[in-house]
Amino acid sequence: MGMKIGDKPFFDRVDDALENDFMRNAMASAQDRLRDKKLDATERDDQIGDWEEWRNAGEEIRRHTLENLDYYLDQLSENFAAKGGHVYFAKTAEDANHYIQEVAKEKNAKKVTKSKSMVTEEIGLNEALEDVGCHVDETDLAEYILQVGGNDRPSHIVVPSLHQNKEQIRDTFQEKAGYTGTEEPRELTAFARSQLRDVFLEADIGITGCNFAVAESGSISLATNEGNANMVTSYPDTQITVMGMERLVPTWDELDVLINLLSRSSVGQNITTYVTNLTPGVEEDCVDAPKEFHLVILDAGRSNALGTEFQSALHCIRCAACVNVCPVYRQIGGHAYGSIYQGPIGAVLSPILGGYEEYGELPYASSLCAACTEACPVKIPLHEQLIRHRENYVAKQGKPKTGEKMAMKAFGVGASTPSLFQMAVKGAPTFLKPFVKDGSISNGPGPMKPWTSIRELPAPGNDNFRTWFKEHKRGRK
Amino acid sequence: MKVSLFITCLAELFYQDVAKDVVEVLERLGCEIDFPHGQICCGQPAYNSGYRKDAQKAARQMIAAFEESEYIVTPSGSCAGMFKEYPGLFKEDKEWRDRAQAVADKTYEFTQFIVNVLGVEDVGAAYSARATYHTSCHMMRLLKENESPFKLLGNVKGLELLPLDNSYDCCGFGGTFAVKMVPISEQMVDEKVRHVEESTADILIAADGGCLMNIKGRIDRKGKPIEVKHIAQILNSRD
Amino acid sequence: MAKGTIHNKDVFLSEIAGKLGRERKKDVSLPEWQHQPQWKVYKNASPDDLLATFRQRSQAKDAEVVETDQAKLMETLQKVVEEYGGGPIVTTNDDRFAEYEIKDVLDNDHTHRWDTALGADNIEKANAANIGIFFGDIALAESGTIVQFNDKDIARSVSLLPITYIAILPKSSIVPRMTQATHEVHKQVESGKDIATCINFISGPSNSADIEMDIVVGVHGPVNAVYVVVE
Numbered sequence: 001m002g003m004k005i006g007d008k009p010f011f012d013r014v015d016d017a018l019e020n021d022f023m024r025n026a027m028a029s030a031q032d033r034l035r036d037k038k039l040d041a042t043e044r045d046d047q048i049g050d051w052e053e054w055r056n057a058g059e060e061i062r063r064h065t066l067e068n069l070d071y072y073l074d075q076l077s078e079n080f081a082a083k084g085g086h087v088y089f090a091k092t093a094e095d096a097n098h099y100i101q102e103v104a105k106e107k108n109a110k111k112v113t114k115s116k117s118m119v120t121e122e123i124g125l126n127e128a129l130e131d132v133g134c135h136v137d138e139t140d141l142a143e144y145i146l147q148v149g150g151n152d153r154p155s156h157i158v159v160p161s162l163h164q165n166k167e168q169i170r171d172t173f174q175e176k177a178g179y180t181g182t183e184e185p186r187e188l189t190a191f192a193r194s195q196l197r198d199v200f201l202e203a204d205i206g207i208t209g210c211n212f213a214v215a216e217s218g219s220i221s222l223a224t225n226e227g228n229a230n231m232v233t234s235y236p237d238t239q240i241t242v243m244g245m246e247r248l249v250p251t252w253d254e255l256d257v258l259i260n261l262l263s264r265s266s267v268g269q270n271i272t273t274y275v276t277n278l279t280p281g282v283e284e285d286c287v288d289a290p291k292e293f294h295l296v297i298l299d300a301g302r303s304n305a306l307g308t309e310f311q312s313a314l315h316c317i318r319c320a321a322c323v324n325v326c327p328v329y330r331q332i333g334g335h336a337y338g339s340i341y342q343g344p345i346g347a348v349l350s351p352i353l354g355g356y357e358e359y360g361e362l363p364y365a366s367s368l369c370a371a372c373t374e375a376c377p378v379k380i381p382l383h384e385q386l387i388r389h390r391e392n393y394v395a396k397q398g399k400p401k402t403g404e405k406m407a408m409k410a411f412g413v414g415a416s417t418p419s420l421f422q423m424a425v426k427g428a429p430t431f432l433k434p435f436v437k438d439g440s441i442s443n444g445p446g447p448m449k450p451w452t453s454i455r456e457l458p459a460p461g462n463d464n465f466r467t468w469f470k471e472h473k474r475g476r477k
Numbered sequence: 478m479k480v481s482l483f484i485t486c487l488a489e490l491f492y493q494d495v496a497k498d499v500v501e502v503l504e505r506l507g508c509e510i511d512f513p514h515g516q517i518c519c520g521q522p523a524y525n526s527g528y529r530k531d532a533q534k535a536a537r538q539m540i541a542a543f544e545e546s547e548y549i550v551t552p553s554g555s556c557a558g559m560f561k562e563y564p565g566l567f568k569e570d571k572e573w574r575d576r577a578q579a580v581a582d583k584t585y586e587f588t589q590f591i592v593n594v595l596g597v598e599d600v601g602a603a604y605s606a607r608a609t610y611h612t613s614c615h616m617m618r619l620l621k622e623n624e625s626p627f628k629l630l631g632n633v634k635g636l637e638l639l640p641l642d643n644s645y646d647c648c649g650f651g652g653t654f655a656v657k658m659v660p661i662s663e664q665m666v667d668e669k670v671r672h673v674e675e676s677t678a679d680i681l682i683a684a685d686g687g688c689l690m691n692i693k694g695r696i697d698r699k700g701k702p703i704e705v706k707h708i709a710q711i712l713n714s715r716d
Numbered sequence: 717m718a719k720g721t722i723h724n725k726d727v728f729l730s731e732i733a734g735k736l737g738r739e740r741k742k743d744v745s746l747p748e749w750q751h752q753p754q755w756k757v758y759k760n761a762s763p764d765d766l767l768a769t770f771r772q773r774s775q776a777k778d779a780e781v782v783e784t785d786q787a788k789l790m791e792t793l794q795k796v797v798e799e800y801g802g803g804p805i806v807t808t809n810d811d812r813f814a815e816y817e818i819k820d821v822l823d824n825d826h827t828h829r830w831d832t833a834l835g836a837d838n839i840e841k842a843n844a845a846n847i848g849i850f851f852g853d854i855a856l857a858e859s860g861t862i863v864q865f866n867d868k869d870i871a872r873s874v875s876l877l878p879i880t881y882i883a884i885l886p887k888s889s890i891v892p893r894m895t896q897a898t899h900e901v902h903k904q905v906e907s908g909k910d911i912a913t914c915i916n917f918i919s920g921p922s923n924s925a926d927i928e929m930d931i932v933v934g935v936h937g938p939v940n941a942v943y944v945v946v947e
Binding site for chain 1: 484486488489490491492493494496497500504512514515516517518520522523524525526527528529530531532534535537538614615618619643645646647649650651652654655656657658659660661662663664665666668690691693694695697698
């Protein structure tokens with residue numbers, strides 16, 4: 001299905017979201033809980049020292065790694081292959097899917113298990129595997145819920161099923177999977193466990209994403225809570241890991257810092273329950289490890305950001321801290337963004353990966369309140385990058401409305417010509433007088449219409465401040 | 478102390494009373510105020526909408542108007558924050574970048590100036606009300622000014638300051654966001670108004686004209702009996 | 717071991733270098749990081765402090781911590797096993813069971829010691845086991861974590877498939893946090909050693925909060941976790 005969610009235009013998606021009361025309540029309460037948990041594990045945790053210093057450490061590591069990305073990818077791939085692993089550099093989603101299809105065909109694989117991975121959602125891997133006759137089982141509880149439900153898509157990069165409540169999940173399990181229990185999360189979870197245990201053990205191929213790869217040793221690090229990534233990478237004979245090309249660290253020392261930032265920022269844990277670090281080269285007679293290990297390193301538009309003002313967007317470690325504090329996401333949820341990458345990072349990343357034609361409106365879905373920038377554990381200036389996108393959209397790639405362009409041109413002239421501005425200040429009360437009632441405008445003309453569609457606009461004052469100030473100064477002398 | 482007042486276009490158009498209160502409070506604290514006549518608008522509407530060149534026009538006008546000033550004080554965290562963006566706006570033009578930096582370095586938001594530069598935390602104001610305070614995003618996150626308004630309000634006689642839930646969430650103004658993304662902005666401001674109501678305050682105080690105009694506009698549209706005031710109006714009140 | 721394959725590397729990396737506005741880099745040395753907060757955490761903590769933190773953080777994650785010494789280890793282990801419903805049991809194939817003189821207690825019909833010669837039967841046994849017992853290699857105080865270096869004998873399944881896992885940890889293996897453990901691995905890499913193909917950091921039982929942010933313990937991995945700390 002790929003990165004894109006739905007075919008409707010942006011404002012229709014927003015309308016759909018705003019009508020979905022359950023989803024909106026779920027988003028608000030999830031944000032409130034996650035915010036507190038994160039603060040407890042970061043700024044308020046005095047055991048770990050100054051959280052700001054951790055953020056600086058994260059930024060420093062990510063910046064260095066991205067500045068030397070070719071070097072570290074070279075090192076990673078050589079070390080991975082030296083231990084017997086197979087590395088495939090994929091320029092596009094199609095390249096990646098094709099390679100994985102070929103592996104599946106060669107292994108004559110029928111059953112595939114997957115642990116949670118946004119990058120495989122991005123490239124639409126499940127469909128590609130189904131096309132070559134594989135049955136794919138998602139095993140992360142949230143992804144499992146989406147998969148059992150049919151065509152549902154992720155609404156959050158850490159908890160993809162955040163928009164569904166337990167009653168909906170119960171109904172889905174009952175209708176589609178023969179579940180007979182209640183809506184208790186404990187029971188629902190136990191059901192998923194019982195359904196998936198044999199699936200794990202019988203799979204031919206296990207597929208994972210990658211939280212971080214470690215260049216110095218050719219290792220892959222996976223952070224999970226459920227234990228499903230361990231299942232997926234222990235029992236099938238073949239493991240395939242798909243990673244965005246930016247998701248690596250130089251050495252194990254840096255892995256420590258980034259796992260800490262990720263665990264605390266995403267879910268407020270001091271470490272996720274499992275951090276599983278896998279390197280090719282298991283012994284021949286090892287029983288519970290894959291015999292073959294493939295690593296697919298994906299570009300798919302990421303390199304568009306290299307060497308540009310957006311390079312630091314590639315520092316992202318997918319913790320969703322920015323999503324969890326975004327007041328716009330809070331109201332519209334994930335699907336309204338029309339991309340599997342939602343919230344502030346989604347609005348920055350989606351146009352880089354998918355272009356302005358498809359995602360050019362997303363950077364405007366922000367009030368630029370900068371809560372995202374403040375939350376980011378690796379200090380990506382997210383709200384500034386949203387402005388940079390808007391500049392690009394206006395200047396070249398996008399199609400801003402002509403009316404807006406003219407208005408802004410007029411603004412530029414007005415805001416640099418004092419006499420014009422004074423004419424406006426002095427003329428406004430007279431010009432708007434017909435619209436004023438009780439000192440307020442309820443139905444403004446022209447450009448004021450969107451404002452007054454939901455709020456009052458104050459009537460421009462009849463007093464002129466500059467005149468008052470002149471007289472005031474004279475009076476004081 | 479010589480202070481140049483940057484009154485903001487919103488206050489000049491809509492909130493002349495706030496502008497007068499700012500002048501009177503600063504004068505009472507011993508400042509000598511001048512009003513550079515070339516000032517218009519900080520350029521944020523164009524800047525935030527992606528119209529960099531048009532924003533630069535506004536910025537050049539403001540830099541020229543204020544570069545002779547000793548201190549620049551404005552009753553808006555957001556507009557002060559925009560002045561701080563000026564050097565970045567001219568990153569390819571050294572001459573303007575340096576001039577922008579000089580202006581940015583001497584720019585203060587109104588309460589920040591009183592507390593951090595004048596060193597005053599009690600301006601001798603009195604205002605009897607149960608109030609809550611809206612922390613505006615740009616003041617909090619771009620200026621990193623979280624304390625000055627609370628210090629000043631804490632010393633206003635008769636004022637009871639109540640906590641506001643989710644105070645850190647944006648009110649939905651966001652400049653052109655409020656008119657470009659109306660349905661989203663509406664939900665954001667509604668949630669803000671709901672939290673203000675739940676605080677049981679009779680009056681909402683803020684230090685930014687944009688947020689005030691948005692929240693008050695919505696409160697009035699819904700006919701809620703909550704007053705909305707700029708912090709300068711409170712600080713200029715006497716027994 | 718046969719070397720693996722690498723596809724499309726040069727085209728891919730040259731393009732990256734081009735976008736970065738330079739030639740491919742052949743040598744990069746790590747900078748001296750300006751910010752290293754990780755080394756300051758519990759820097760001067762004594763072994764007792766570390767144990768106290770380890771205990772508290774483990775309990776916060778629903779893991780039980782039992783303290784004992786080598787003389788009482790066998791007895792403690794028997795008690796814990798009983799408390800958690802007894803066998804069937806699966807253990808790793810680890811010389812430390814003999815070293816700690818607890819091999820005998822595990823030498824019975826209910827207990828399966830991992831044996832690669834038996835192939836996939838091992839997995840079946842582990843899957844049917846009520847309890848898995850293994851040694852932790854390093855323990856992290858800050859997060860109540862055990863680190864396990866897995867190989868064919870120290871099998872991954874022992875900590876993963878049974879309902880309950882019991883990790884035996886020498887008290888001396890408790891370090892402040894992940895920093896010391898990953899640095900240990902880094903040193904192994906630098907010295908040219910092959911590191912373990914699976915290095916597992918496990919903190920308590922598996923869990924999920926995917927349904928309405930409500931934490932449920934015991935998802936795909938174990939439901940219970942017990943750490944037996946040996947003085």
